[in-house]
Amino acid sequence: MAVRAFEGKDHAAAYWQFRVTPQELISKIVSSMDKKTPKQFNLAVDVGCGSGQGTKLLAPYFTKVVGTDISPAQLEMASANSNLPNVSYRQCPAEELPFASGEVDLVTAMTAAHWLDRPRFIQEADRVLRPGGCMALLSYTLDMDLEYGDIAEALTDICKEFYDVLRPFRYSYLGPSSKKLYAEMFESCSYPDKE
Ligand SMILES: C[S@@+](CC[C@H](N)C(=O)[O-])C[C@H]1O[C@@H](n2cnc3c(N)ncnc32)[C@H](O)[C@@H]1O
Numbered sequence: 001m002a003v004r005a006f007e008g009k010d011h012a013a014a015y016w017q018f019r020v021t022p023q024e025l026i027s028k029i030v031s032s033m034d035k036k037t038p039k040q041f042n043l044a045v046d047v048g049c050g051s052g053q054g055t056k057l058l059a060p061y062f063t064k065v066v067g068t069d070i071s072p073a074q075l076e077m078a079s080a081n082s083n084l085p086n087v088s089y090r091q092c093p094a095e096e097l098p099f100a101s102g103e104v105d106l107v108t109a110m111t112a113a114h115w116l117d118r119p120r121f122i123q124e125a126d127r128v129l130r131p132g133g134c135m136a137l138l139s140y141t142l143d144m145d146l147e148y149g150d151i152a153e154a155l156t157d158i159c160k161e162f163y164d165v166l167r168p169f170r171y172s173y174l175g176p177s178s179k180k181l182y183a184e185m186f187e188s189c190s191y192p193d194k195e
Pocket residue numbers: 001002003004006007015019020047048049050051052054068069070071074092093094095109110111112115116117
């Protein structure tokens with residue numbers, strides 16, 4: 001199953017311009033991997049990579065980084081804005097990743113996992129990960145507090161008002177709360193060390 005809500009070229013261009021770049025989270029993920037299995041930083045796969053700004057953040061830490069997405073327009077935007085020699089992009093469903101079992105050190109899905117066929121994706125990510133590899137599912141929620149100088153509170157209020165208006169139009173596939181979906185994915189993983 002693929003939610004094809006991100007396909008247009010204009011959508012991909014807006015993504016490239018405005019999506020968040022979770023730099024701090026990526027550093028945290030890599031340092032947590034480093035504590036568990038130092039020096040195993042060969043291949044990272046960023047699933048549902050969109051226009052690739054999160055994918056690029058992985059480049060300094062891995063020999064090879066592959067961003068994957070179902071949308072050709074998003075991948076075109078990602079490729080056009082990347083000149084990093086160790087980063088490439090591939091079109092494929094998140095539920096059928098073109099990697100050998102145990103080949104991947106890190107699988108990320110940045111603001112993407114909730115859109116996927118979640119049980120199949122988790123199973124597929126688990127298949128491609130090496131023993132002790134890392135699956136990192138990043139996202140933000142609509143009840144976030146924004147930070148921006150001394151207008152943080154006002155911005156948070158505006159954002160809340162904006163989301164309150166949009167909420168009735170939310171995709172029914174996601175249900176009322178993504179937090180719940182992430183909690184379910186978290187519970188479904190039987191790894192001994194989950195955070
Ligand atoms: C909300 S966007 C996130 C993009 C990017 N990771 C970011 O943080 O900006 C979700 C992405 O998942 C992709 N997607 C949705 N369903 C998919 C599937 N089944 N397999 C692969 N990609 C999928 C969409 O094309 C889209 O680019």
